[in-house]
Amino acid sequence: EAQVTQNPRYLITVTGKKLTVTCSQNMNHEYMSWYRQDPGLGLRQIYYSMNVEVTDKGDVPEGYKVSRKEKRNFPLILESPSPNQTSLYFCASSQDRREQYFGPGTRLTVT
Amino acid sequence: AQKVTQAQTEISVVEKEDVTLDCVYETRDTTYYLFWYKQPPSGELVFLIRRNSFDEQNEISGRYSWNFQKSTSSFNFTITASQVVDSAVYFCALSEADTGTASKLTFGTGTRLQVTL
Numbered sequence: 615e616a617q618v619t620q621n622p623r624y625l626i627t628v629t630g631k632k633l634t635v636t637c638s639q640n641m642n643h644e645y646m647s648w649y650r651q652d653p654g655l656g657l658r659q660i661y662y663s664m665n666v667e668v669t670d671k672g673d674v675p676e677g678y679k680v681s682r683k684e685k686r687n688f689p690l691i692l693e694s695p696s697p698n699q700t701s702l703y704f705c706a707s708s709q710d711r712r713e714q715y716f717g718p719g720t721r722l723t724v725t
Numbered sequence: 726a727q728k729v730t731q732a733q734t735e736i737s738v739v740e741k742e743d744v745t746l747d748c749v750y751e752t753r754d755t756t757y758y759l760f761w762y763k764q765p766p767s768g769e770l771v772f773l774i775r776r777n778s779f780d781e782q783n784e785i786s787g788r789y790s791w792n793f794q795k796s797t798s799s800f801n802f803t804i805t806a807s808q809v810v811d812s813a814v815y816f817c818a819l820s821e822a823d824t825g826t827a828s829k830l831t832f833g834t835g836t837r838l839q840v841t842l
Contacts, residue, residue: 647829647830649830649832654734654834655834656729656731656816656832656833656834656835657816657818657830657832658832659829659830659831662829672829702768704770706830712758712775712777712820713772713775714760714772714820714830716769716770716772718768718769719768719769719770721768
């Protein structure tokens with residue numbers, strides 16, 4: 615089954631404690647992205663990757679890091695999380711602009 | 726820069742009423758794609774429809790229909806005979822043709838639809 619998986623689905627952490635949210639896709643897609651969703655703001659792109667070792671900033675990259683060492687994986691790293699990074703995060707993958715496959719979302723709370 | 730506006734923050738209707746969700750977009754590209762997604766209370770994003778900029782035909786799928794008008798840069802979504810299960814947040818999104826950002830969707834802020842009995 616074609617899918618995008620994210621882990622963990624729910625995470626509560628404290629300010630400053632480094633965390634990683636994993637994302638994996640099994641469709642051999644070249645493009646992968648991370649979005650965050652906040653009330654009243656819709657979804658905004660954090661980072662995207664066009665292929666292995668190729669990443670670039672989206673609209674709201676501050677406080678986040680990503681890496682793309684393998685085509686299927688695109689982890690999102692928060693080196694020093696802060697409360698304003700409390701949000702719902704979605705990973706997505708696509709082969710072209712016609713279709714985006716979204717993961718189930720990760721709800722992060724930073725206290 | 727591309728932009729998507731969903732001016733309706735929240736809509737409440739009684740079951741069986743028809744409801745239209747508005748979406749207005751801005752782009753300088755001539756080639757682009759428009760999308761609608763549904764986000765039920767469980768939180769996942771459910772793909773509803775994709776329309777490319779060269780196809781202005783309206784589409785109907787069961788109780789759902791979409792009206793794409795390039796002249797007004799709008800891509801509105803109508804639910805006929807709404808049901809309680811339609812209660813969700815609905816997002817309109819735009820993807821431009823620039824291959825450098827081919828993976829990017831620009832989302833509107835969403836419209837929360839509440840359907841009551």
